[in-house]
Amino acid sequence: MNTPAPHTPDAPRDLVGIGIGPFNLSLAALADPLTGLDAVFYDQRPGFRWHPGLLIDGARVQVPFLADLVTLVDPASPWTFLNHLRARERLFPFYFAERFHIERAEYDAYCRWVAENLPALRFHHQVDAVRWNPERDLFEVDYTQLDAGGEAEALGRTHTRNVVLGIGTEPHVPDPLRPLVEDPAVPVVHAADYLRHRDTLLAAGHVTVIGTGQSGAEVFLDLLRHRPAGRERLHWLGRTGALAPMEYSKLGLEHFTPDYTRYFHGLAEPVRDRLVAAQWQLHKGIDADTTAAIHDELYRRTLDGGWPDTTLTPGVHVRTAGRIAATQVELHLEHEQQKTRSRLTTDAVVLATGHRERPLGRLLAGLDPYMRRDSSERPRVDDRHRLVLDPSVTGSVYVQNAETHTHGVGTPDLGLAAWRSATILNDLTGREPYPLPARTAFTTFGLDGGLPQIPPARHHRALTPLVDGI
Numbered sequence: 001m002n003t004p005a006p007h008t009p010d011a012p013r014d015l016v017g018i019g020i021g022p023f024n025l026s027l028a029a030l031a032d033p034l035t036g037l038d039a040v041f042y043d044q045r046p047g048f049r050w051h052p053g054l055l056i057d058g059a060r061v062q063v064p065f066l067a068d069l070v071t072l073v074d075p076a077s078p079w080t081f082l083n084h085l086r087a088r089e090r091l092f093p094f095y096f097a098e099r100f101h102i103e104r105a106e107y108d109a110y111c112r113w114v115a116e117n118l119p120a121l122r123f124h125h126q127v128d129a130v131r132w133n134p135e136r137d138l139f140e141v142d143y144t145q146l147d148a149g150g151e152a153e154a155l156g157r158t159h160t161r162n163v164v165l166g167i168g169t170e171p172h173v174p175d176p177l178r179p180l181v182e183d184p185a186v187p188v189v190h191a192a193d194y195l196r197h198r199d200t201l202l203a204a205g206h207v208t209v210i211g212t213g214q215s216g217a218e219v220f221l222d223l224l225r226h227r228p229a230g231r232e233r234l235h236w237l238g239r240t241g242a243l244a245p246m247e248y249s250k251l252g253l254e255h256f257t258p259d260y261t262r263y264f265h266g267l268a269e270p271v272r273d274r275l276v277a278a279q280w281q282l283h284k285g286i287d288a289d290t291t292a293a294i295h296d297e298l299y300r301r302t303l304d305g306g307w308p309d310t311t312l313t314p315g316v317h318v319r320t321a322g323r324i325a326a327t328q329v330e331l332h333l334e335h336e337q338q339k340t341r342s343r344l345t346t347d348a349v350v351l352a353t354g355h356r357e358r359p360l361g362r363l364l365a366g367l368d369p370y371m372r373r374d375s376s377e378r379p380r381v382d383d384r385h386r387l388v389l390d391p392s393v394t395g396s397v398y399v400q401n402a403e404t405h406t407h408g409v410g411t412p413d414l415g416l417a418a419w420r421s422a423t424i425l426n427d428l429t430g431r432e433p434y435p436l437p438a439r440t441a442f443t444t445f446g447l448d449g450g451l452p453q454i455p456p457a458r459h460h461r462a463l464t465p466l467v468d469g470i
Helices: 022-031 081-087 091-097 104-117 175-181 191-203 214-225 252-256 258-265 269-278 288-300 365-370 414-429
Strands: 015-018 039-042 125-133 138-146 152-160 162-165 169-171 188-190 207-210 234-237 310-313 316-324 328-335 341-346 348-351 355-357 396-399
Touching: 015 022, 015 138, 015 152, 022 039, 022 104, 022 414, 039 125, 081 091, 081 104, 125 365, 138 162, 169 191, 175 188, 175 316, 175 348, 188 191, 191 214, 191 348, 207 214, 207 341, 214 234, 214 288, 214 348, 252 258, 258 414, 328 348, 396 414
Parallel strands: 015 039, 015 162, 162 396, 188 348, 207 234, 207 348, 234 310
Antiparallel strands: 125 138, 138 152, 169 355, 316 328, 328 341
């Protein structure tokens, strides 16, 4: 671990990170050994947690453990997942477990280990505004330091040459259900808070899970496993036309490579928008192991001749919703293909309706005069993950997981975390502390580049044959 030089209070930072999720944590880990780089990262939370409401027993991360914070660009880093296991004396048990995909709870524990040991992280710091100061050619970052209870304790300001935004996503609640989520009388919760409300949901008479992606499948499976056979009283519905498996073929996964990211960034804006919508199954389908586990559990409950009291209906959306009586919800449903409508009365609802990128408008209001936007008023982001700003701004604002519209479906994927962090650090330092591969996919995604680049073969030193008796 690098011991940073003491920071002079009046001196500008080289980099201020806003938000400490997996992506900025990756950046902080890769920045840690770079001598001479003065960086600090702020987050308003008291410590690192990764989707704590969805750390369901047995739920696994959809990418291999090699897609940790650093390994794919620096496998010798002290912040690898394997080094975390070694530090916890768990490396041999992991070796014998033969797990390529680890549990979410284990990934969360790994990230917390990194966060607890990196010196550049500042939790309990809420960033309020980012501005450009043209007189000093620096960004001003205003923050509020919070006490242990989350109350304002002190105000502060940091000047920096560069900023990186990693504020992540927020739970998405469809408009028809928004009033119910805010009503404490009925348990209507987003899947992001599932574990906090799990006991209440298990005790409810009838539960409806809305959303047919991975989180919806995991919530449905967990509820199914813990409700009595024949009295499950579960509904699972969602907008997609099928309980579709996630595209997980080896060549399909090449959409999550730097090669595809560069190709996607070079496409015209309307083409990019159509592609993002069409490629939902690359990242919003259900893991095949999860669908198999659900089917196994449903099948097991037919062994005595009955059928489980469950209804699984894809291709359905909620038109409106409201309370009836004191503690029930009535959902008004429409089937997308049949164009038929129905009503469903339920005692509790889990919204597995995904997450959306947090809007940058409030935080970056002070930069609005300098920002360049596309035809849909979204921030333009260049190929080095920087907001496109007026040329008078000499610093850079990098973004992490806020550029799906410019960089494609790989934007929120953990497998690209280390590569994007390395790209940012290479650009920021003006050198190449992390050499990156010229080619990462067998697929050639476009025609304009001519023949695909074939990296030169590596020639290994010839070995002297052994002679018998030596």
